[in-house]
Amino acid sequence: MNVGDERSTSFWMQEAEAIDAPPLTADARCDVVVVGAGIAGLSTAYELARFGRSVIVIDRGRIGSGMTLRTTAHLATALDDYYFELIRVRGKDEARLYHDSQVAAVNRIEAICRDEGIDAGFRRLDGYLFAAEDKHRADLEKEYEACRTIGIDVAWADRAPVPGIDTGRCLRFPDQGRFDPTRYLAGLVRAIRQRGGLLYADTVHVHDKEEGNEVEVETEAGARIRAGAAIFATNSPTNDKVAIHSKQMPNRTYAIAGRVAKGSVPDALVWDSCEAYHYARIQELSDTEDLLIVGGGDHRSGEENDMDARLAALEQWTRDHYPSFGGTDYRWSGQVLEPIDFMPFSGRNPGNRNIYIHTGDSGQGITNGVAGSLTIMPLIIGEDSRYAPLFDPSRKSANSAVSLGEFVRGQAGAVKNLAEYVGPGEIGSPDDLKPGEGGILRSGLSKLAVYKNENGSVITRSAVCTHLGCIIHWNGFEKCWDCPCHGSQFAVDGQVLNGPAVQPLAEAAD
Ligand SMILES: Cc1cc2nc3c(=O)[nH]c(=O)nc-3n(C[C@H](O)[C@H](O)[C@H](O)COP(=O)(O)OP(=O)(O)OC[C@H]3O[C@@H](n4cnc5c(N)ncnc54)[C@H](O)[C@@H]3O)c2cc1C
Numbered sequence: 001m002n003v004g005d006e007r008s009t010s011f012w013m014q015e016a017e018a019i020d021a022p023p024l025t026a027d028a029r030c031d032v033v034v035v036g037a038g039i040a041g042l043s044t045a046y047e048l049a050r051f052g053r054s055v056i057v058i059d060r061g062r063i064g065s066g067m068t069l070r071t072t073a074h075l076a077t078a079l080d081d082y083y084f085e086l087i088r089v090r091g092k093d094e095a096r097l098y099h100d101s102q103v104a105a106v107n108r109i110e111a112i113c114r115d116e117g118i119d120a121g122f123r124r125l126d127g128y129l130f131a132a133e134d135k136h137r138a139d140l141e142k143e144y145e146a147c148r149t150i151g152i153d154v155a156w157a158d159r160a161p162v163p164g165i166d167t168g169r170c171l172r173f174p175d176q177g178r179f180d181p182t183r184y185l186a187g188l189v190r191a192i193r194q195r196g197g198l199l200y201a202d203t204v205h206v207h208d209k210e211e212g213n214e215v216e217v218e219t220e221a222g223a224r225i226r227a228g229a230a231i232f233a234t235n236s237p238t239n240d241k242v243a244i245h246s247k248q249m250p251n252r253t254y255a256i257a258g259r260v261a262k263g264s265v266p267d268a269l270v271w272d273s274c275e276a277y278h279y280a281r282i283q284e285l286s287d288t289e290d291l292l293i294v295g296g297g298d299h300r301s302g303e304e305n306d307m308d309a310r311l312a313a314l315e316q317w318t319r320d321h322y323p324s325f326g327g328t329d330y331r332w333s334g335q336v337l338e339p340i341d342f343m344p345f346s347g348r349n350p351g352n353r354n355i356y357i358h359t360g361d362s363g364q365g366i367t368n369g370v371a372g373s374l375t376i377m378p379l380i381i382g383e384d385s386r387y388a389p390l391f392d393p394s395r396k397s398a399n400s401a402v403s404l405g406e407f408v409r410g411q412a413g414a415v416k417n418l419a420e421y422v423g424p425g426e427i428g429s430p431d432d433l434k435p436g437e438g439g440i441l442r443s444g445l446s447k448l449a450v451y452k453n454e455n456g457s458v459i460t461r462s463a464v465c466t467h468l469g470c471i472i473h474w475n476g477f478e479k480c481w482d483c484p485c486h487g488s489q490f491a492v493d494g495q496v497l498n499g500p501a502v503q504p505l506a507e508a509a510d
C-alpha cells in the first residue's frame, strides 16, 4: 500500500501500464538494494544496472505508483523557487551548478528515451514565467538579472502563450521538456530487468543496519536483503528519524486535467508568480484533442481541509486563462517536500558509509530525482560526483536563515502541533461524523483518529503519528490522515501510505 491507494487518481494513473512484480518472500543478496520505485529510485537503479551492478528494487506498493504518478511532469531547468533566491541562499557558484544539474537531468531523460527505445512522448519546449499581479513584475526583473548573472539562457517575451489573458511581458526559458511519467517508468523497469535487475512490489522496508562493508534491509514480511550499498529513494526517507526531516517540510499540491481542442492551447510549460503558483502544460490525447493539465493551490500538509474550494479555484483559473478548457476530467493531489535551502538531499546518509538517500524534491522532483541518480551512482562506484557537495544530505545550510520565512513558519507549525495534545478534539463523538468523514476525538488523555465508513461503521485508531508523535489531521479530499510535521500519510485503517512513518497507527486503547 502506498500513495497510489489514496482516493484520487491522476490522469497518468488511469492510463498506466501495470508493472507486475511479486513481493519478496526469501532472503536475497545483491550489490545495491534500492528502496522506493519512483523516478529517483528507478533512475538510480537503472544507472547502476547499466554499470554492471546487481540491483534489487523494493517498493511498499506497486512499482512506480508513488508520488511520481501524481506529478504534472514539467521537465524544467527554470527554478520554481527562483534563482535570485537560490543565489541569496547558496551563492552564485552553487546556483550555477544547480542549474547545470537540471540541464543534465533533462538531457539524461532524453538520452535514456533514445537509447532504450522508450516512447514516453519526450518533447523539448519553451517555458514561460509570467507575473500574476503587477507587483510581481519586479520579481521577474530580479529573476532575469539573476539568470543572466549565472549564464542561464533566458529572454523576455511580449506575452506568455496563455490564450485567455494578456499576461504582459514575461520570461521565456528555452529547451525545457515534458514527458509521460508512466511510460517513462515502465521503460526504465524494462531496461533494469534486461540487465538482470530484480523488482519486488508490496515489500515494505521496516529496518536497516550497516555492519562493516555490508548493509542489511529488513522487510515487514521478514525477508532480508544484504548488499554492499542501500539507497533510500522513498520520497521521504524511512531510514532516518530526524536529521533530514528537520530540514524539509511537506506541502500538498493539486492538479486538474481536461480536454481541449488540438491547437487551442500552445505546447509550452507555463508558470505564474502566485505564492502557491499555477503551472500548466498539455499532453497529447488524439489527432483532435489534447489534455490540459493545470496544478496549484498548495498549502502546508495537514493544515487545510478546504480542498473542494481549492479545486474550484483551480478550475476557475483554468477557464479564465484557457477558454477552450472543456471541463475537468481528472482531479488529484499529492505532496512535495520543500527543503530549507531549495535543493534536494542526495548522497550519503548522515553518519553512514554505504547508505544513501534522495529526498527534498520541492516542486521539481522529476528533474531532481534524475539529478539524484547522477549524484548517487558515481558515489557508489567510487567515482567523483560533480553534484555530491551541492546535494550533500549532511550539508549545513549556513545562509538559509537569511530567507526562509516560509520554512520558519512551517517549523512553527510543528511546534503548534505539540499543543494539540492538550487541546479539545474536533468531534464530541463518532455520531458527529457523516459517512465518509474523519475527525479527531479526545478520549481522556488520548487523541483518537475516527473515521466513519459509507456504511456507518467506525474505524478508530490512535491519532499519534508513528514517526515522531505529532497529531495527524483529516484529509477530506484523499480520505486519509496527513501528518503536518514531516508529511506521513495514513489510510483510514491506519496503514502507512507515505513515510517517513513506517509503522501503522496504533490500535485505539480501550
Ligand atoms: C501534483 C504534483 C505536481 C508535480 N509537478 C511536478 C513537475 O511538473 N515537475 C517536477 O519535476 N516535479 C513535479 N512534482 C514533484 C515530483 O512529481 C515528485 O517530487 C517526484 O515524482 C518524487 O519522486 P520520488 O521517486 O522521490 O518519490 P515516489 O515516486 O513517491 O517514489 C517513492 C517510492 O518509495 C516507496 N516507499 C515509501 N516508503 C517505503 C518503504 N518503507 N518501503 C518500501 N518502499 C517505500 C513508495 O511506495 C514510492 O513508490 C509534482 C508533484 C505533485 C504531487
Ligand code: FES
Pocket: 465, 466, 467, 468, 469, 470, 483, 484, 485, 486, 487, 488, 499, 500, 501
Ligand atoms: S511525519 Fe514526523 S511526526 Fe508525523
